[in-house]
Amino acid sequence: MKALLKAELPELKLVSRGKVRDIYAIGMDLLMIATDRISAFDHILPTGIPGKGEVLTQLSAFWFRKLADVVPNHMISTDLAEFPEDLSEYKKILKGRSMRVKRAEMFPVECVVRGYISGSGWKDYIRTGSIGGITLTPGMRESERLSEPIFTPATKAADGEHDENISFAKMANMIGGEEAEKLRDLSIELYLRASKHAEARGIVIADTKFEFGKNDRGILLCDEALTPDSSRFWPRDQYRAGQSQPSFDKQYVRDYLEKIKWNKKAPAPPLPAEVVRGTQKRYAEVYFMLTDSVLQQ
Structure with a gap:
């Protein structure tokens, strides 16, 4: 299987290319395509992960459906039969990795929830005893469970720039x-x-990040939800x-990059x-563990 690094749909208007997703306009809606690009330390890597886009799209769709009673989301459909007919020529590209979504005005923050102390939060804690301005109990250990989840927002960074905990x-x-x-209350719920x-x-969800937008009907959960790109997933029996x-997330890639001592530039x-x-x-x-279903290829 070959990795899809860029979704080329020349007949459509390209709205944006993010670190992972290519977004096109389709009438009043948007077509969001999860490519197989992977980023780490705020850089897009030159090597893609074949099939990754399908995991991100289908897992997000699973969570959007499951959590819709907490907050509405931007998903309209992942069914190609419900896409405009003129997209049929792109069926091979779109199948399994695309989502028709509502337009929304995005909030300029990432809504991070941490149930365990790890990653950048652990580094902040070692340095300051706090994360995002929240003072934590002294003497905590790496990966320790917090007494209750904390909300630690971050800025959104472009490729090559660093997210900043705020x-x-x-x-x-x-x-x-x-x-x-x-947004804080919705994220924690x-x-x-x-x-x-x-x-x-x-599965232990150590932490995760959400992105929200709003339209004339209110706040929407957007982008992706609870995927291996946006979350830390740990096997519970090995914790x-x-x-x-x-982990079952891209920490595996980060660990490799740390091992080879990449300067993150x-x-x-x-x-x-092998990676x-x-x-x-x-x-x-x-x-499979989260959805108990087979990935659509």
């Missing part, structure tokens, strides 16, 4: 206090609901506090075949 107060200054409180489902299936954890290095295969395996495995 305080809730700064988020409120950016988007307004009322909407900041609403989504995390709690998803974590309960995941733990029953042998041990006080150390880094085996462009150009990003290619991934060897590509290992990433494919982890993404496919967590999809």
Whole structure:
């Protein structure tokens, strides 16, 4: 299987190319295509992960349906039969990795919820004793479970720029206090609901990030939800506090890049075949564990 690094649909208007998704306009709606690109440390890597786009799209669709009673989302359909007829020529590209979505005005923040102390949060804690302005109990260990999930928003970064953990107060200054409180409360509720489902299936969701937008009907959950790109998924039966954890997410890729001592500056290095295969395996495995269904290829 060959990785799709760019979705070329020349008959349609390209709205944007993100780190992973290519977005086109289709009438009043948008067509969101998850490619097989993968990013790490705020850079898009030159090597794709075949099948990754299908995992991201279909897992997001699963969560959008499951959590729709918490907050509406932007998904209209992933069924090609419900796409405009003039897209039929692109069926091979779109199948399994595309989603028709509502347009929304996006909030300029990433809504991060942490149930465990890991990743950049662990680094911030070691340095300051806090994460995103939230002071935590002294003496915590890496990967330790927090007494309750915390909300630690971040700025959105373009390729090559760094996401920045920010305080809730700064988020409120950016988007307004009322909407900041609403996004915080929704994010924590989504995390709690998803974590309960995941733990029953042998997965710990250590942390995750959500993106929200709004239209004339209110706030929408957008982009992706609870995927291996946007979350840390740990096997519950192997979890041990006080150390880094085996994972079903792109931490596996980050660990490789740390191992080779990449300076995290462009150009990003290619991934060897064994890392590509290992990433494919982890993404496919967590999809099956969470959904109990076979990935549509």
